[in-house]
Amino acid sequence: MIAGTWCQLVDLLAAFTLSAMIGLEREFRQKSAGMRTHALVGLAAALIMLVSKYGFSDVLSAGRVILDPSRVAAQVVSGIGFIGGGVIFMRRDAVRGLTTAASVWLTAAVGMACGAGLVELALAATAAHFIIMFAFPYFTRLLPQIHPAQTRLDVSYTDGRGILRHILVACTRLRFAVDHVHIAQDGDCAAPLLRDGASTTPVVTLSMQVRGRRPVSHLIAALATIEGVQNVGTAGDGGLD
Template sequence: MAESLHSGIWEISYIELTLRLVLAAVLGGLIGLEREFGYHPAGFRTHILVCLGSALIMILSIYGFTQFAAESNVRMDPARLAAQVISGVGFLGAGTILRTGVSITGLTTAASLWVVSAIGLSVGAGFYFGSVLVTVMVLFSLFLLNKLEKSFSQTKKFREIRIQIPDGSTALNVTLAKIAEFGLSIHKIQIENPIVGTEAEERVVTVRLLVKAGKPAHFQKVLLALPGIPGVRNVECE
């Protein structure tokens, strides 16, 4: 009788198994939808797969070795596979982090993948309330707090402008004056090595300007004005 009760702890019905996997797919998909709507690297299907896989690994870790539960020399450890998910999902998150110039994107998506894996583990362990609660909190953070964050950081965000001008040209001085005219502050100027142009005597340099605009509209006006400056060959921004 005692052995039967002991073995029952490590068993799960097909209905309960299905419930956990379906719930993991739903909760992961809800978070993935927000990422999908924002055109982020990891979207709807990726989050479902991460959450579903985590849930299955958690279920496997708890119930996948029931045939050894009654062995006297075997000690069941439900957390052994879950620990590998927590550390192993990092490589997937790292693939969504991109650095372009001075800007880094994908950090929030990487964090959402990590949280989704934790939600999957919780669902797989049958911790339903905590899983649903965290999903609601994550969606609140991604939807509402994202808008609040943008409203605070909109006037503090640094942007990079890249222009190409002939080496030794006065176009840089005119560009700097034009940027100041629109109320943007310049925090860093970096001039890259000159590149030989179409003509033998022409050398073109790329100038990187790290600027901060008081209003987004001012930044857009600068981008429209810079191509009209004599000597400015190309204008790019991040």
Template sequence: MGLEPSGQGWLQVAEFGIAFVLSSLIGLEREIRQKAAGLRTYTVVGVGAALFTLVSKYGFSDVLHSGTVSVDPSRVAAQIVSGLGFIGAGVIFVQRGSVQGLTTAATIWLTAAVGSAAAAGLPLLAALATASYFLVSYGVRPLAHRLAALRSVPAGFRITCLQRPRLLHDLLEQCEHAGFDVAELRTVSADGTTTEVVVSVLGRGDLGGLTVRFAEVPGVVACRRERPADE
């Protein structure tokens, strides 16, 4: 079976095979991570996109006649992108105010692009896109975690204390010594003897240590950290 005018030759088989292998590699990585879509889903998406592209390139040779019928292969590629929107929407959901599944949807979209590129006779670009995916997954992910760890995280404290002069000044001083910036400091209630103060801080210091510092300030009766809703 050599190269045939019908488009069913070894070249097309090789393009389809490249799409299969690269799509399977992405799917295997997602399967190992136990994501919602795994090896079968990504492989099917990749080879499906490849088949549509091959059909668009070679599947209408028997009806093509010079000057009467013309075929634009790019139209099928555009419809592949549109059709994947339904699959992507199916894996995206919102849970407790956070969006889940965006990476899965984007990876499915990328896998289809890899399959299309392989079938379109662009194996180098298909391989480069696959390599880029693994670079992002295993190279950029640790860097993203490190950046997140360096990001200033707001934290709040609710402090009950006896009323006395310079109390707020002492609380601010403890924040400074612990390496935190004060974002907010306000009194929420007072009953003539005790005062309840809310302190919001920003920084990368030891929040537990700051809690101890607040508790050791003279006049502080109680101190507790107010945890964000997403913790």
């Protein structure tokens, strides 16, 4: 009995150590879920697995009560999703925290493996984690880069309100590069007037080439929300009101 308890303590210690190591990498990168979070997740997952395996031995009866530790493991897998989902959030139309959420998920698996006595698998998974986090970025930098396609946008906006600055700021914020900018006022082309028909405030049409890694629809949607912008669209599509 004492030998079995020491083995369980060793499994618990292994889960704590490996989980803290994974969390240390996240802490070094200043992520939201750091060393403490990962250590707690791995330790708790290992403890749950140990309780599932050894915590009901006093109620087992041959042919009457059957223990199924896999049921508790399945609940850990589904429950850890709440913690992983808590670190995923949107910022400026970009998803953040996916890698941290995946590392939390892996930490739970490492803790479960230690709790189940599969320390060798836990060590291999931890080593794979560090390979993914430190080696993969160097490999991805060596891959040939696909140059994003250029799209011509036509933006019509009310003149004299400083809207051009807001348009360029929106392009920069969404990481779109801007080239070949051309501005046409009422006297240069048949630029539309304001929709009420009563105002003669000039409307400027801005034509520009944009390129970025995101779909251009994200930029169009952002520009359409700027106050004073009358029409936004790719060249030849008629724009989006």
